[in-house]
Amino acid sequence: MIDTAAHAAPFAPEHDSGAGYISSLPGEDALPGFPRRLCLLGSTGSIGKNALRVAEGRPERFTVAALAGATNLALLAEQAARFRPARLCVLTPSGVDALAGMLPAGYAPDIVHGPEGYASLAADADSDVVLSAIVGAAGLMPTLAAARAGKLVALANKESLVLAGDLIRQACRESGAVILPVDSEHNALFQALGGPGLRELPHVATLVLTASGGPFRDKPAAFLQTVTREQALNHPNWSMGPKISVDSATLMNKGLEVIEACRLFGLPPERVEVVVHPQSIVHSLARYHDGSLLAHLGPPDMRVAIAYCLGYPRRTPLDLPAVDLVALGSLTFEAPRHDDFPCLSLARHSLSLGAWGPVALNAANETAVELFLAGRIAFLDIPRLVDFALTTQAGVYADDLDAILEIDRTTRRRVRERAEGGAPRG
Structure with missing residues (x-):
């Protein structure tokens, strides 16, 4: 959980009207240090793949603690073998054994599945930053879990806010979580x-x-x-x-x-x-x-917004x-x-x-x-x-x-x- 004791939510709304930015933005000394441990939800999608490119290019800043995919098990296995995270998540129970069989000998991460598995990874104490990049309404539960756990949330799943913006705002107020928008337009405004x-x-x-x-x-x-x-x-x-x-x-x-x-x-x-x-x-x-x-x-490349969120408030050279x-x-x-x-x-x-x-x-x-x-x-x-x-x-x-x-x-x-x-x- 992000320590906000010394930073009294300077940008949080003063009442429940929904006015103001969705979360507090504490100073750098209250945010996770470097290297940051990343949990990438939706690692096999476009945003997730670009996030891994950013992380791989800056190993002094980022390590990969957890990866979650859905059904593209071959790509998830390839990513897992390269970054060796401690935890993985897939969509279905059958995918657990199938993925385990694709991993190299001697590497045996914890593999979970389904919505509960995604939420478990999002709230895991061994991750500092959660990239929420699962497409569609399926991203709501893990995003809310990350917010309730007080995480630094790099939010690429716009549907979470479309469906439950008020619930996420409330969770951030209660836990001290920080929401950083990955969508290029909202990241640009931020x-x-x-x-x-x-x-x-x-x-x-x-x-x-x-x-x-x-x-x-x-x-x-x-x-x-x-x-x-x-x-x-x-x-x-x-x-x-x-x-x-x-x-x-x-x-x-x-x-x-x-x-x-x-x-x-x-x-x-x-x-x-x-x-x-x-x-x-x-x-x-x-x-x-x-x-x-x-x-x-900026150039039309999602790595700009992704890198800004993963390294916030520092800029990551690209x-x-x-x-x-x-x-x-x-x-x-x-x-x-x-x-x-x-x-x-x-x-x-x-x-x-x-x-x-x-x-x-x-x-x-x-x-x-x-x-x-x-x-x-x-x-x-x-x-x-x-x-x-x-x-x-x-x-x-x-x-x-x-x-x-x-x-x-x-x-x-x-x-x-x-x-x-x-x-x-x-």
């Missing part, structure tokens, strides 16, 4: 604002999230009716997993990030803007009441090319096409429905994306199914974990039933 800026959030007019626009930014509306799986996965700037790539193509990823920004910084949705920035060099901006803008610029502004020539910005990409508006609408809205939004989207990737629905059926989930769900209580998980389960079932009965067309 860096641009800095410690003093986070104190001055009342003086920020709006936070401006940038979006690449995805692979279909300049495609006509008629083209979207014919989008294939392969086209949706072909992002022009970023290398990401299938689910996040599809979310980027629909702009749902940006919608979820609007909700994430509200949860992280304690701001209402009207103070979070979105602009399309095709070059992906300006990662986000803070607009102050005096008209000034503070921006964070072997990345510097942004050449002259070679770029110009940076452009444009408004999102809300009518053609309705997921962004649906995400904002979900915030107006109460606590259950973002939970249903996320569950419906995850289910619809899964169906699209399986070839069972069309690209434009994704927002239609999300809209169905939001417009046909009665308002329900969603202020504790059990209620959140029940809404998640119910929404997934309803969306599947709707899709199986014929994907909605209106």
